[in-house]
Amino acid sequence: MLSRPEPSVDVIKEKALQIRRQALKMVFDARQGHPGGDLSVSDILATLYFGVLRYDPAEPTAADRDRFVMSKGHCTGAFYATLAEAGYFPRALLATYMGPLSRLNGHPNRNYLPGVETNTGPLGHGMPVAIGMAVAGQISAAAWRVFVVTGDGELQEGSNWEAGMLAGNRKLANLTMIIDRNRLQQGAGTEETNGLEPLADKWRAFGWDVVEVNGHDHAALLRVLRSPAHDRTRPLCVIAHTIKGRGVSFMENQVHWHHGVMNQAQFETAMSELTA
């Protein structure tokens, strides 16, 4: 049966910690992955899956489920750890991450894993698909909601703006976009690469409501993400200000850790820091 966990900031905090620890173990064992982005998005994912989304891991394609799209599909360390924590598949499966014939590809595949709605990886794909979902809900006057997490560097892809324009024009109040605004992309800062600011103004100009929150503040995220869709007449853009590499001192705000590979000592340091 579809349900939404009763929100508890303590539970979400604990889940976020487990997601971070699992994700780091996965990328360390695989010797590849995207730890910086995994750590910036962990609190957003924990809040969504343990306080916001209505879903049933035993019936992952239930017609009335809320939909979640992980547009920043490279951050599978955090995403798979979240799905395992949410009960979509056993945690033991996480140990196969990116191994030969693993169902846990470097980028998510809906045909391999329950809980994945659409295959992402190339950037700028999640928003159009999420908007199609929201349009389907709008046509059917359905109660379910659609949430999509994008990276910030990802917003340099034009497809997001094609999609954003349509969402604004169609007044898709059932749609919430969360931008993981960690201000770093693969090669450098977003603003020194192809600046996004003024980001909130851009989305407002496209017909969206915009809220800015601390993307590591579970209570603040809960408040914004649980606000009911029927109170709105426009799609909601949540700019979640985050720190890339959040929780591991040597990774925080360091562009290298977009897809850096830890040595044993670094891994041990990281895990020792991720304890509370």
Place this chain on the structure above:
Amino acid sequence: MSRMEARSAAEFDCRGAFAAALESLAESDPRIVTVVNDSLGSSRLTGFKKKFPERTVNVGIAEQNMVGVGAGLANGGKIPFVSAASCFLTARALEQIKADIAYSNVNVKLVGQSAGIAYGELGPTHHSIEDVAWLRLLPNLAIVVPSDPWETGEAVKAAAAHDGPVFLRISRFPVPELTRPAGARFALGRAEVLREGADAVVIANGVMVTRALGAADVLAEAGVAVRVVNMASIAPLDIEAIKRAADVGAIVTVEEGSVRGGLGGAVAEVIATSKPAHLRMLGLPGFAPTGSVEFIFEHFGLTAEGIAKAVREVVAARNA
């Protein structure tokens, strides 16, 4: 009625048959929706919009979004027909077709309208001669190039009934309804023998099928019996029908598209890896010069006479 007489009878743009079939299906299946990129009129879907305004999603001129929205609609339980000029749908949104549709393996029907060189004088930016070649590389995606209005309507029904992604390539150049035996049925993955013959085989699809039949008429007068195979379904591919053609030893493929990588390429792959046969591939060798559709067809020998000439050559090569 001979095939040549049929050429002079009433001819139809297949887009009308597409729209009529879709409207009819939508009457009984509320899951059917359309997605267009300001392409309502050019997709012949203004009637659909009148009947089903809430089921018509116009995303504006934005093909990447259009294809992604199609994938999302399928996720939400709809059966979207994403309809746009084939040149823009398949080229501009190729990565979305790959990742969101084929790799995700979702129930979206992509409809490439006015494909091939239908836009004639507007030139190669608006021609879509590459679509079959690049979409043929994508697993899971069924590809159909119907030959006439009847088959277009049947392909629309088959696409809606098929649980998975489909690309329908809809022609605009007017063609007659082909003569078929009573009870003829369309099936994904099955080639159709429209005329039997033991001397050579012409394998064609789309608007070229009418011309292939014309070539068979021309050759019959010279005592050459040509089998004409309509290979509307490119994926899945009817490999056995190609092997039976290879048994004859002389094959000509004809398509309104690039001579590389499409129908001819598919046939060449099969015979080169199973049963070698003499083969001539007719289509467009590259970007077309300026001219009307009929001019371009004639320029590249995509006529009954041009096909007949290629058949004579391939038969001579086999017999040498």
